Amino acid sequence: MIESDIIPNTFAELLREIRKKRPLIHHITNTVSINDCANITLSIGAAPVMAEASEEVEEMVAMADALVLNIGTLSRPQVESMLDAGRKSNALGIPVILDPVGAGATRMRTDSAKLLLDRLKISVLKGNAGEISVLAGEKGKVRGVDSHGVSGDTISIAKEFARKAGVIVAMTGATDIVSDGTHVLLIDNGHEMMGRLSGTGCMAASLTGAFVAVSSDYLISTAAALAAFGIAGERGAAITHGPYSFRTALMDEISALCPDDLIQRSRVRSV
Amino acid sequence: MIESDIIPNTFAELLREIRKKRPLIHHITNTVSINDCANITLSIGAAPVMAEASEEVEEMVAMADALVLNIGTLSRPQVESMLDAGRKSNALGIPVILDPVGAGATRMRTDSAKLLLDRLKISVLKGNAGEISVLAGEKGKVRGVDSHGVSGDTISIAKEFARKAGVIVAMTGATDIVSDGTHVLLIDNGHEMMGRLSGTGCMAASLTGAFVAVSSDYLISTAAALAAFGIAGERGAAITHGPYSFRTALMDEISALCPDDLIQRSRVRSV
Amino acid sequence: MIESDIIPNTFAELLREIRKKRPLIHHITNTVSINDCANITLSIGAAPVMAEASEEVEEMVAMADALVLNIGTLSRPQVESMLDAGRKSNALGIPVILDPVGAGATRMRTDSAKLLLDRLKISVLKGNAGEISVLAGEKGKVRGVDSHGVSGDTISIAKEFARKAGVIVAMTGATDIVSDGTHVLLIDNGHEMMGRLSGTGCMAASLTGAFVAVSSDYLISTAAALAAFGIAGERGAAITHGPYSFRTALMDEISALCPDDLIQRSRVRSV
Secondary structure, three states: OOOOOOHHHHHHHHHHHHHHHOOEEEEEOOOOOHHHHHHHHHHHOOEEEEOOOOOOHHHHHOOOOEEEEEOOOOOHHHHHHHHHHHHHHHHHOOOEEEEOOOEOOEHHHHHHHHHHHHHOOOOEEEEEHHHHHHHOOOOOOOOOOOOOOOOOOHHHHHHHHHHHHOOEEEEEOOOEEEEOOOOEEEEOOOOHHHHHOOOHHHHHHHHHHHHHOOOOOHHHHHHHHHHHHHHHHHHHHOOOOOHHHHHHHHHHHHHHOOHHHHHHHOOEEEO | OOOOOOHHHHHHHHHHHHHHHOOEEEEEOOOOOHHHHHHHHHHHOOEEEEOOOOOOHHHHHOOOOEEEEEOOOOOHHHHHHHHHHHHHHHHHOOOEEEEOOOEOOEHHHHHHHHHHHHHOOOOEEEEEHHHHHHHOOOOOOOOOOOOOOOOOOHHHHHHHHHHHHOOEEEEEOOOEEEEOOOOEEEEOOOOHHHHHOOOHHHHHHHHHHHHHOOOOOHHHHHHHHHHHHHHHHHHHHOOOOOHHHHHHHHHHHHHHOOHHHHHHHOOEEEO | OOOOOOHHHHHHHHHHHHHHHOOEEEEEOOOOOHHHHHHHHHHHOOEEEEOOOOOOHHHHHHOOOEEEEEOOOOOHHHHHHHHHHHHHHHHHOOOEEEEOOOEOOEHHHHHHHHHHHHHOOOOEEEEEHHHHHHHOOOOOOOOOOOOOOOOOOHHHHHHHHHHHHOOEEEEEOOOEEEEOOOOEEEEOOOOHHHHHOOOHHHHHHHHHHHHHOOOOOHHHHHHHHHHHHHHHHHHHHOOOOOHHHHHHHHHHHHHHOOHHHHHHHOOEEEO
């Protein structure tokens, strides 16, 4: 079990590193939230790049510090580019984050997410309970892309699948669950407004990219990303009137986040 | 002629239904306003999903409560996916909304809109006067995708084309015209700021999807969507300084809209 | 050397022309900032259209007053459409703006930008120092798509490449450099917040499209676009808390910009 008292200090250190190193985060992502992802990456202090043409993905990812793959509006050629970029990342030791948006909703999404997990060394698999459960072979009913319906013990699903698949599992929800198969961290930061805005799941994956880019401890850095996002969400929600004033506040708060905020406000438990 | 006094009460009932049932609205749409469409769908209380790969559109739409087709940045493969998703919707009795963005501007847009109208049972055709006039075979001059230039009597064009094509026609403008070929409803809600923001037409189609998803009376539910959008626009415009603060306010107001607002503020006439 | 005292009066005149003529700006652009580009085009008073299907680009561009090509998320078919639209523009005398996003980052981007410069008559090439330097054959190191690392004298690189390539070069940065190969204008407007928001470079290209659409003097009209954008950025930054409240303010300020603001606030030097 991890000593959870010192974790927020590590989170703060990682944020400092992002701002110092300005890691380049290569995205192959959906057309719905691609702008949100670019902006949240910039806001936390990293640099985004979006590129998916088969002719350039390997060259682009070779310059990157992390690769984020998101199947929210997937196509067959896009999945091929994800495989190309992912293989190159694996060869170079660049961490790969997979966001299996809508896994369980259609066979194509489920199969593509499984293919990416099978053929690539994924560092972090970030999804909601429904998506992760489907990939873990647990009975879950996913409706559209934002369902939270899931059966079974979510913590044990996350932990077992992390162990079995050899990835960090980040299962987002009211409480986020992050596990490497041995340890489990729970993050209680966040606000229900985040569920009323499109693309927050995708933004969380981008932030995860920024944090894992500056640390070899992907368990802690993934938890740091989710805590940072949750804290910004809490602050943003306090000053907003609806989903779009919340979006503005959320992005401003990500940009304003200080290492000290992570020390003071992270609510992380090791279980 | 419809008793217009009681219409706002029906509008209010439909909004309650959306918030209760949270219908899933499948979009095949353009890359310009895809994020706006996802967010407005969420804001009114429905759930958006965007998917257009030929391998998954039929499976995705089978879970949906309405399908929105928008040709704003069309391609040949995308039109094929629209046909596949549309045929599946028709087979399952799921309503289909068509937004023929830029019909009249290029042959491809005009022909694609006509093809979709011809091959699919479209429930609601929502466009501006220029677009509808071109599809109705009336002389209209469309410039780019946001023209309002049109000749002839717009009400009779809308009504006649609704009757001939067997669809609900929603012709948006300063006064929105909704007709099933027999009845005509005019909606006077709205604000000129809505024309100074990109994507408001597309957002109106998404809202139409949410409203028709919870009612088999597509005439009334389409009118409800346009009234709801117009009321949110009026309120938003009252507190904004330009197009982007208006966008923020518009989306917040959609989210804050109560059934009672529709009763109090809808300006609908039956002619 | 141009008499720089009277330039701001010309800028003001161009803004009046945009608002009067409402030029149509055809974009073939990336999926990240496509919505921002549509909205900034509307905000300045022009009309945007986004279309890239090979079947319609020539027909669409024939109605346009300027064409903006941006390779931010390029693909081979998209570059083909750029060539088709560009050739049609050249034949019709419609100005073409090229934004070579990420030139230098991958071979595909560098080669595509060079191909477009080679095959088309480009009116304005707008990029950052890194991108322009790579295209000019100068040693520059571009990382991702927003690098500013460049060697050599940026003014002479811009001027020499403008002369050699027969284009207006607009090299954006803290001070923007605009040259036709003979004259050089420096624009000192702008704010560092513009670099903390994704897509500002693309927005600058859209504004350039709007200004060159109403003038045959592309040197002055390009400088006017960058001054207008910079002034809006300065004003927006004064009232914002972070990148997204800045985005809102920036777009509102573009919309609120008066000809008189350009006279009063443009900081342009002829060197």
